[in-house]
Amino acid sequence: DAGVIQSPRHEVTEMGQEVTLRCKPISGHDYLFWYRQTMMRGLELLIYFNNNVPIDDSGMPEDRFSAKMPNASFSTLKIQPSEPRDSAVYFCASRRMPGGTQYFGPGTRLLVL
């Protein structure tokens, strides 16, 4: 099993640009989570999906952030327009069922200049 796959691994962009982060969960996992990690705020849950349906997006910081999961094997997190304070590591994670082990992807390190 390849594990959770994220792309790109690193992204450097300028303020105002659109950023799209991608995630492929582990096959057979019904739950997908997007997290943001910074030194100041730690690991924050942004949004999670169950069977491709967004369940809780209360952690999405503002309307500039949006996430989709068009099918069971692909999800995107989009930031438009990006701001320097969005600079962070964004992790995608998946798990098979409630109470199951959650596995993290390698993360996308985003730097907004």
Added chain:
Amino acid sequence: GENVEQHPSTLSVQEGDSAVIKCTYSDSASNYFPWYKQELGKRPQLIIDIRSNVGEKKDQRIAVTLNKTAKHFSLHITETQPEDSAVYFCAASDTGNQFYFGTGTSLTVIP
């Protein structure tokens, strides 16, 4: 919702000594408690977990204890080694969907 508190935020130990990290949670419905280790620049990785029907679980030098009455659980690392240096996160989850993470403990093992 659930609130997970983790202490200490930083911990330094001499190689060979033991390290203990403690977490408390607020929701009595939580029944799954994983611990993650995150090395610098890497992803969080599960190192051990415990469910509410068990009071203690051990895996080589790592053990986790759970006190449901007091709503706290702890990670114990014995015979620490330099490669144990990392940030450790606790988490709590009920039969719902979310993991609630602690704020992390930065462990440094001094050779």
